Amino acid sequence: MTPTCSQKPLRVPRTHVRPDDVCPTCGTTMVEARGQLRLPVNGEEVSVPAVSHLRCPKCHEVILRFEDARRLNWDAIASYRKQHGLLSADEIRAVRKHFDLTQGELARLLHLGANTISRWESGRNVQTAAMDVLIRLIRDLPGSVEYLRHHAA
Ligand SMILES: [Zn+2]
Missing domain, CATH: 1.10.260 (434 Repressor (Amino-terminal Domain))
Known part of the structure; x- marks a missing residue:
């Protein structure tokens, strides 16, 4: 007997779909922001100025888009290298x-x-x-x- 795939496409209820600019914590529409964020590098908090991100005006939740996260990581590592006198x-x-x-x-x-x-x-x-x-x-x-x-x- 040949096994058949009877799996139906998964149905996602409409209520589970949310716009991607909504705060995952409180549901408020997030706003475009730019400011200092901190990221741990080798267990040490490194501050990075002027990082683009989305911020919830109600509960202050911060969301980084993929590009923002990459930029933050890159800047934090460059700053860490400078602070510790490591080769760039x-x-x-x-x-x-x-x-x-x-x-x-x-x-x-x-x-x-x-x-x-x-x-x-x-x-x-x-x-x-x-x-x-x-x-x-x-x-x-x-x-x-x-x-x-x-x-x-
Ligand atoms: Zn929120």
Whole structure:
């Protein structure tokens, strides 16, 4: 016997559909806002100025659209790097290119996941202080790449 798919399309009651600019907490129409928001980076609250978002005028709930959230994360990480004196995304890329390494090759030399360098260079994630020191060593200490290659093999 051939199994048949008898599943009907799910019916969504009209009352469950709400406009996407309505506050999920109290149902008030949210308004376009721009202001300082805070985001934790490595367990530390980082303030980012002038972030676009939707705010509920009644209960002050804040909603970030996808682009707003991406921007907030990117700015918070850039600010965190500056505050802690860590290499910027561009500086990491410059070191890697100077030694003619792909993102995957550098990740392998540092025993990191394949996409880690890509996330650092695009500003989606921040390197640890220990990894920051290692990248500075690669940049400033001649022979470091050869040393790491020897130990990655
Ligand atoms: Zn609300």
